[in-house]
Amino acid sequence: MKAAFYTLGCKVNQYETEYMSELLKNAGFEIVSPDKEADYYIVNSCTVTATADQKTRQNIRKFKRKHPNSTVILTGCMPQAFPEEAKELIEADIIFSNKNDGDILSLINKHITENNRTILIDEHKKGDKFWDCSITDFNERIRAFVKIEDGCDRFCSYCIIPKSRGRVRSKSLEDLEKEVKNLADNSIKEIVLVGINLSAYGKGEDFDLVDAVEICANTKGIERVRLGSLEPDHITDDIIQRLAKIEKFCPQFHISLQSGCDKTLKNMNRHYTADEYYQLCNKLRKTFDDASLTTDVMVGFHQESDNDFKESLEFVKKVKFEKVHVFPYSERKGTRASEKGDDVPKSEKEKRAQIMIEETQKIRSSYLKELVEKTVSVLFENEIAPKIYQGYTKNYLPVRTYSDENLIGVTKEVKITDFNDDYCIAE
Numbered sequence: 001m002k003a004a005f006y007t008l009g010c011k012v013n014q015y016e017t018e019y020m021s022e023l024l025k026n027a028g029f030e031i032v033s034p035d036k037e038a039d040y041y042i043v044n045s046c047t048v049t050a051t052a053d054q055k056t057r058q059n060i061r062k063f064k065r066k067h068p069n070s071t072v073i074l075t076g077c078m079p080q081a082f083p084e085e086a087k088e089l090i091e092a093d094i095i096f097s098n099k100n101d102g103d104i105l106s107l108i109n110k111h112i113t114e115n116n117r118t119i120l121i122d123e124h125k126k127g128d129k130f131w132d133c134s135i136t137d138f139n140e141r142i143r144a145f146v147k148i149e150d151g152c153d154r155f156c157s158y159c160i161i162p163k164s165r166g167r168v169r170s171k172s173l174e175d176l177e178k179e180v181k182n183l184a185d186n187s188i189k190e191i192v193l194v195g196i197n198l199s200a201y202g203k204g205e206d207f208d209l210v211d212a213v214e215i216c217a218n219t220k221g222i223e224r225v226r227l228g229s230l231e232p233d234h235i236t237d238d239i240i241q242r243l244a245k246i247e248k249f250c251p252q253f254h255i256s257l258q259s260g261c262d263k264t265l266k267n268m269n270r271h272y273t274a275d276e277y278y279q280l281c282n283k284l285r286k287t288f289d290d291a292s293l294t295t296d297v298m299v300g301f302h303q304e305s306d307n308d309f310k311e312s313l314e315f316v317k318k319v320k321f322e323k324v325h326v327f328p329y330s331e332r333k334g335t336r337a338s339e340k341g342d343d344v345p346k347s348e349k350e351k352r353a354q355i356m357i358e359e360t361q362k363i364r365s366s367y368l369k370e371l372v373e374k375t376v377s378v379l380f381e382n383e384i385a386p387k388i389y390q391g392y393t394k395n396y397l398p399v400r401t402y403s404d405e406n407l408i409g410v411t412k413e414v415k416i417t418d419f420n421d422d423y424c425i426a427e
Contacts, residue, residue, distance in 0.1 A: 009046025045076035049330035060409030081164035124166025149195025186223035226250035251288035260315025292395035300349030324360035380407035381387035
């Protein structure tokens, strides 16, 4: 039997795809690329935006159209948040939610036995525990995402995530230690700790995020540890100082901003002001050498005026992020913001997004230009063309270089000679 995964969304989804993939491989399945012939096509969905839902629907229908005799499976956040809409996708032969990822094999067997459409969508409930999941490899890579936290208690007014992921729950340090050791034994050299609200790791427990970083850093074979997306109001002075003492920690901070306008932040039910966010950025850059700050910015949120957008834009330019992910507001049914409507026209959102992208790209280009002729340390991950290798610096700068030597899994000092929008070129 052959199975192919198509994954949408965040690093947590990518981790869960690897988890399900290993379950199938252990049962004798061969995992192939989604552009190959397969018996099963599994779409691991995202539902953060309406665009993500659209991509889910498109791919479910595409796989069934191209492979009518194959079994198409829908899982992930979309069926968890919007079960009735998921059930309407008649092209999906099996549907289950992200809470049931561990049931993928039994659901396939049930579908075979009963020869009927199979649906299992369990709701997240308060008091749910972190379900037992671990991986031993990561798609034959050098760097692995490891999910240590799930769920979110923040209830930002625009966000459907609490419905699609439930409340905060954390992987135990003991389970994390075992998982990271297994990954290191399989040649993984860099761990990226990820979660839906990663900063909340350890909430209600007697451990926290820095404890998780220390577990990874103390594991033989692991050379680097980095963090996924963080919430600014959870990054305390104590956490900063403790992280600064961990030599293997990578000072790349992706800190969710959403807006640089205080009025908009309040409307979003974010728990900080623009100035508080700015002070945090200054602390991180002062504490960590070569710290890299990246973020997400939403434009066109409900009641965002021209002046509000300009305030947000000026704030982003003031911080000088190394990279910014810009996206227009997408109304999600079931959120508090959706009760107020969506009063910024689509054309205006697109215009603001383009302005924000152009301005942030200028900042990134200026940053990359300053790196030319500098020497950096790169952990190389893959060969993207014959004798052309790509890897990342500790602050997550993509670098490519030519080498007669196989550099996969090797850390090298290189000199940056040029750059483009996507990566730096080095020798």
